[in-house]
Amino acid sequence: MDAESAALLEQAAELRRAGRVEEAIAAYSDLLKREPDLADSWYNLGWLQRQARQYELALHSYAEALKRGVRGPEEVHLNRAVILSDHLARPAEAEAELKAALAINEVYVPALLNLGNLHEDRGDRAAARATYERALAVAPNHPLALARLAGIVEPKGDSADRLIGRLEGEIAATREPAARADLGFALARLLDAQGEYDKAFAAAEAANLASREAFGRGFRPYDRAAQKALVDRLISAFSKPVARDGEPAPAVFICGMFRSGSTLVEQILGGHSAIVSGGELDLIPALPGRIAGYPEAASNPDGAELESWRRFYLDGLAPYRRGQALVTDKRPDNFLHIGLIKTLFPDAKIVHTRRHQLDNLISLHFLHLGPAMPYGLDLDDSAHWYDQHERLMAHWKTLYPDDIFDVDYDLLVREPEPVLKGLLSFLGLDWEDDLLHFHRRAGTVKTASVWQVREPLHARSSGRWKHYRDQLERALGELTGRE
Incomplete structure (x- = not known):
C-alpha cells in the first residue's frame, strides 16, 4: 500500500469512528477503488452502508469481504442474514447465510440464536426448539438461548416445570443484569401461564429492574x-x-x-x-x-x-x-x-x-x-x-x-x-x-x-x-x- 492509500485508510477509519457515516462511506469507496483487496475495509464499508440503509450495497460489500478472505467470515454471513431478514423480507436467503456461518463455525452461538429466531418468525416451533437446544449444548445455560427455549415450550407440563427450576437457578447464580433480565421475563411468562400470579409478577418486576441496570449509565429513564x-x-x-x-x-x-x-x-x-x-x-x-x-x-x-x-x-x-x-x-x-x-x-x-x-x-x-x-x-x-x-x-x-x-x-x-x-x-x-x-x-x-x-x-x-x-x-x- 502506498502512502496515499495509507492516508486514505486512516481518514476513512477516523470518519467511521466519529460516526460520520456518509463521509466514511465515500472515503472507503475511494480507498477500495485503489486497493480492492482490503477485506477488512470491505467489511467496514458494508457495516457503514447498513447504517445508512443502503442494504443492497451493504450485501455487495460484505460479499466482497468474503471473497477476499476477511477474518471471521461467519460474522459476515450473520450480518448479511440480518439485513436479508430484517430489512429486505428475504428469509430463505437469510437462512442460507446463517447455515453458511455454521458450516464455517458450527459452535457460533450468534448464528444459532438468529437461526432459532428465524424459525420462530416462520412458526416452526420444532426447528426453533432444536436450534436453541443445539446452542445450549455448545454454551450450557447461555441466558438468551435458555430464555428463548422457555418462550416456545408448552407452558404447562414437565418440560415447563423443569425450565422454571432451571431459570430460577440461573437467575440466582448470575450477577450479569442483562442475563437476569432475559431469564426473568422468560420465568415470568411460565409462572403466569401456570397461575402462579404473585410469583409471576415478582419475576417480571425483578426483570424490569435488571433491564434498567443492564442499560448502563447512558440509559435515559422515561421523562x-x-x-x-x-x-x-x-x-x-x-x-x-x-x-x-x-x-x-x-x-x-x-x-x-x-x-x-x-x-x-x-x-x-x-x-x-x-x-x-x-x-x-x-x-x-x-x-x-x-x-x-x-x-x-x-x-x-x-x-x-x-x-x-x-x-x-x-x-x-x-x-x-x-x-x-x-x-x-x-x-x-x-x-x-x-x-x-x-x-x-x-x-x-x-x-x-x-x-x-x-x-x-x-x-x-x-x-x-x-x-x-x-x-x-x-x-x-x-x-x-x-x-x-x-x-x-x-x-x-x-x-x-x-x-x-x-x-x-x-x-x-x-x-x-x-x-x-x-x-x-x-x-x-x-x-x-x-x-x-x-x-x-x-x-x-x-x-x-x-x-x-x-x-x-x-x-x-x-x-x-x-x-x-x-x-x-x-x-x-x-x-x-x-x-
Whole structure:
C-alpha cells in the first residue's frame, strides 16, 4: 500500500469512528477503488452502508469481504442474514447465510440464536426448539438461548416445570443484569401461564429492574414532562387536516399501544388477496430524525422536501410490495406520527388497535422492552404513556374522523366477523372466507406476539389484569376510571 492509500485508510477509519457515516462511506469507496483487496475495509464499508440503509450495497460489500478472505467470515454471513431478514423480507436467503456461518463455525452461538429466531418468525416451533437446544449444548445455560427455549415450550407440563427450576437457578447464580433480565421475563411468562400470579409478577418486576441496570449509565429513564411536551408540540404543529389528493396510499398503517392487538390484526389482514404483510417497519419512525425541526417543520414542507420524504418511505417499502396489493405497515408507535403520515399520503387509512387499559399495562410489564421504550419498565410510567397516547389519538380523530378505524381487541376475539367486516369496509375491500384461518397460514411474523397469532382466536387474555389487581393498585393507586 502506498502512502496515499495509507492516508486514505486512516481518514476513512477516523470518519467511521466519529460516526460520520456518509463521509466514511465515500472515503472507503475511494480507498477500495485503489486497493480492492482490503477485506477488512470491505467489511467496514458494508457495516457503514447498513447504517445508512443502503442494504443492497451493504450485501455487495460484505460479499466482497468474503471473497477476499476477511477474518471471521461467519460474522459476515450473520450480518448479511440480518439485513436479508430484517430489512429486505428475504428469509430463505437469510437462512442460507446463517447455515453458511455454521458450516464455517458450527459452535457460533450468534448464528444459532438468529437461526432459532428465524424459525420462530416462520412458526416452526420444532426447528426453533432444536436450534436453541443445539446452542445450549455448545454454551450450557447461555441466558438468551435458555430464555428463548422457555418462550416456545408448552407452558404447562414437565418440560415447563423443569425450565422454571432451571431459570430460577440461573437467575440466582448470575450477577450479569442483562442475563437476569432475559431469564426473568422468560420465568415470568411460565409462572403466569401456570397461575402462579404473585410469583409471576415478582419475576417480571425483578426483570424490569435488571433491564434498567443492564442499560448502563447512558440509559435515559422515561421523562413524563418531555413526553407530554412532545404531544403538545405534535398537536400544535399538526393542527389542521391535510386535504385529500385522490392518490391511494401504498400502505395501511396499523398503530396503537404495543401489546394492543396490532400483530393479530395484521396477521388476519395478511390473508386477504389484496394485502401483503409488511410487519413492524421502522420507516416512519426513522423520518423525524431526517427532518430538522420536527414536528413543526414537517407540517408545511415545500414540494422538494415532501418528495424526498415520500421517496425515502417508498424506497424502504419496495421489498414488501407485490403488484397493486396494499402493504400493512404495523408499527404501534406510529400513532405519534399520524400527522406526518397524512402529510406524506393524504388519503392514508389508519387502523388503530385498542385494548383494555389494565390488560395492556400488565402485558407491557411482562414484555422485555429495549431502552428506546423506557416507559415499559415501570407500570406508572406505562400508564402515563397510555394516557398521552389517548390524548394524542383524540386529536388525530378530530382531524381525520373518517380515516381512522378503531379495532377493539376484546371485541375482535369475541365477535371477529362483524369487526372484520367493518374494517374491510373501511379499507374498501370485500370479505374473504379464509381470513379467520390466519393461524394456519404460513409466513413470517417478527414481533413478540409471534406464537399468540399462530393460535385460533381466543379470549384468554381479556381480563388478565384481574389476576394482578393488588399489584396494579400498589403501582397505580385507585383503579377507578381504569377498570
